[in-house]
Amino acid sequence: MAVPSQNVSIPPISDEDFLKFREYFYRKTGIMFQDNKRYFVDKRIQSQMESGGFRNFRQYFDRVCFQSDGVELQALVNAMTVNETYFYREEYQLKCLVQSILPEVVKNMHSGETIKIWSMPCSTGEEPYSIAFYLLEHWSRVDDFNIEIVASDIDTEVLRKAKLGLYADRAVQYVSQETVGKYMTMTRDGKFQVIDDLRKSIKFTQTNIIDAIEDRFYRGFDVVFCRNLLIYFDDLSRREAAEAIFTALSPGGFVCLGHSESMSRISSLFELRKFPEAIVYQKPA
Amino acid sequence: MPLIKASNVSARKKAQPVATIDRLAIARDLESLDVDTRIAAIRLAARFGEAELLTRHLAAETDPVLRETLLTSLVRIGGVRAARPLIALLATDDASLRNAVIETLQSMGEEVLPEIEAQLENQDSDLRIYAVNMLLSFRSPRVPDIALRVIAQDPHVNVCAAAVDVLAEVGRPEMVEALQAAAARFSDQPFLSFAVRAAAKRIG
Known part of the structure; x- marks a missing residue:
């Protein structure tokens, strides 16, 4: 006879608890959940409570706030962040990278020097691998330089997946078969995995963009891809993120945002650059 | 494969614990000529919540972009800790800085309202006017009563006029009498009587 699982009844999240959680999560991550996300937030908190065996919100929230190693908080961050993406998303920016941005970046560089690119947030890795594929396939000077790609996210679970580099065919539907064949292998269950050499070429790190202590080692980048992150932030966090990107970039470095995001509305730190392929932002040289 | 593994210098896995950061270096770096270092x-x-340090630097910082960064940081620190040193800057002769400080205080929310309210006792009437002008942005139910107290007590006509403007927006019908009393107190100032009539018409 099967032993029934212990059913812990999870109480609903009260308005007061929701507000308390929202303020805390915002202070920790810069992500502000509006009231219309209430259902999404409640469900994920309750799911975390259930899997951890917590009987009430207070007990759970105390653990999130005061656990010394931050494991519960990290699990909550992982549950709350959105990670839906695919290869070659907003491809026009990748075109812009190889046709306009990089030629400008290397104008005063010598062969053998290093170009640094930061993909942040990198989610499950589609963006940094897309950048790598694109450079290898479409930038004629790719062999002239050392290219460092650093890929970061606040969510440790997506980073684990990113390092694994394993994707369903839907994720690679916009990549040519030829490119997929060169840089991915098909697994027995019909998924595609990025080849070892390429996976090892990208440095995956966990960081919180609005935490000045965590991000202070991210410096000297020539290009930052920060797409579809700022839309989850309120104005204050957006400004802080812009400042973090500014300090991470070398003078003259570029930042690419998502198509619905505009740095001009956030900060005056950057200059607008209109290239034929895309509008990007540049740190003054 | 031309792509190389990122060096550990560019991105370490874990940041150092807070305790190992040299806080004295922060004050020194704020004086740096290099904009990146200052940011x-x-x-x-x-x-680290160093509101006083940041505010001191704000007064000296000439780069408008860095001023913006400083103000963003002070909003993030928020509360009384950031509001007090900022309020001290309201007396500056630099109009652009003063306006930026006012906007920053206004964006800090209701928790700094008591600090603004305290400025209504300041001997400098200009500071009292700034304080009254800031009241509306706090959207606190206490604002009408604070403005009412100003029109009843403040000896300076321009401070009272600023409070009348506040009451024109958020006053209640029972406050009309107090408004008229203020107009009577400054009967030699026709512009105040005019403002009071307009306010009374709106809220009465």
Whole structure:
């Protein structure tokens, strides 16, 4: 006879608890959940409570706030962040990278020097691998330089997946078969995995963009891809993120945002650059 | 394969614990001639809640972009800790800085309202006017009563006029009498009588 699982009844999240959680999560991550996300937030908190065996919100929230190693908080961050993406998303920016941005970046560089690119947030890795594929396939000077790609996210679970580099065919539907064949292998269950050499070429790190202590080692980048992150932030966090990107970039470095995001509305730190392929932002040289 | 593994210098896995950061270096870096160093120092100072240090630097910072970064950081610190040193800057002769400080205080929310309210006792009537002008942005139910107290007590006509403007927006019908009393108190100032009539018409 099967032993029934212990059913812990999870109480609903009260308005007061929701507000308390929202303020805390915002202070920790810069992500502000509006009231219309209430259902999404409640469900994920309750799911975390259930899997951890917590009987009430207070007990759970105390653990999130005061656990010394931050494991519960990290699990909550992982549950709350959105990670839906695919290869070659907003491809026009990748075109812009190889046709306009990089030629400008290397104008005063010598062969053998290093170009640094930061993909942040990198989610499950589609963006940094897309950048790598694109450079290898479409930038004629790719062999002239050392290219460092650093890929970061606040969510440790997506980073684990990113390092694994394993994707369903839907994720690679916009990549040519030829490119997929060169840089991915098909697994027995019909998924595609990025080849070892390429996976090892990208440095995956966990960081919180609005935490000045965590991000202070991210410096000297020539290009930052920060797409579809700022839309989850309120104005204050957006400004802080812009400042973090500014300090991470070398003078003259570029930042690419998502198509619905505009740095001009956030900060005056950057200059607008209109290239034929895309509008990007540049740190003054 | 031309792509190389990123060096550990560019991105370490874990940041150092807070205790190992040299806080004295932050103050030193704020004086740096290098903009990147100054911005990084501002962000770290904010992370440690160093509102006074940041505000002192704000008064000296000439780069408008860095001023913006400083103000963002002070909003993030928020509360009384950031509001007090900022309020001290309201007396500056630099109009652009003063306006930026006012906007920053206004964005800090209701928790700094008591600090603004305290400025209504300041001997400098200009500071009292700034304080009254800021009241509306706090959207607090206490604002009408604070403005009412100003029109009943403040000896300076321009401070009272600013409070009349506040009451025109958020006053209640029972406050009309107090408004008229203020007009009577400054009967030699026709512009105040005019403002009171307009306010009374709106809320009466």
